[in-house]
Amino acid sequence: MNRNQIDWHPIIDEDKCVGCGLCVVTCGEKRNVFGFNLDTKKAVVLYPDNCMVGCDNCRVACLWNAISFPDSTQLKQFVGSLVSSGKISQELEMKIKS
Ligand code: SF4
Ligand code: SF4
Secondary structure: OOHHHOOOOOEEOOOOOOOOOHHHHHHOOOOOOEEEEOOOOEEEEOOHHHOOOOOOHHHHHOOOOOEEOOOOHHHHHHHHHHHHHOHHHHHHHHHHHO
16 A cells, blocks of 8 residues: 555644644654645645654644544554554564664
């Protein structure tokens, strides 16, 4: 499965966003998911597929509850299949050894 087949990314409610920029700072430059619209003074999602699957740090950081995510059912099924196939434990073992 490719990243663009997994529906996981922040969604900003423009009516709730006050433009504080906490989500932009929380996500950081490495992921580069967010941009900031200087005209509307609101955060925007520029590169949704850069979002780390399963992360929701920006949602937690947003004090105005302006960020939501797609339903996690598909994500849970996908991760569950990786767990039951043993792929996750193999990858963790390799990371621990490296
Ligand atoms: S943290 Fe929330 S309120 Fe602040 S810019 Fe991001 S979406 Fe908007
Ligand atoms: S969920 Fe995590 S990786 Fe995705 S945009 Fe928010 S902080 Fe960045």
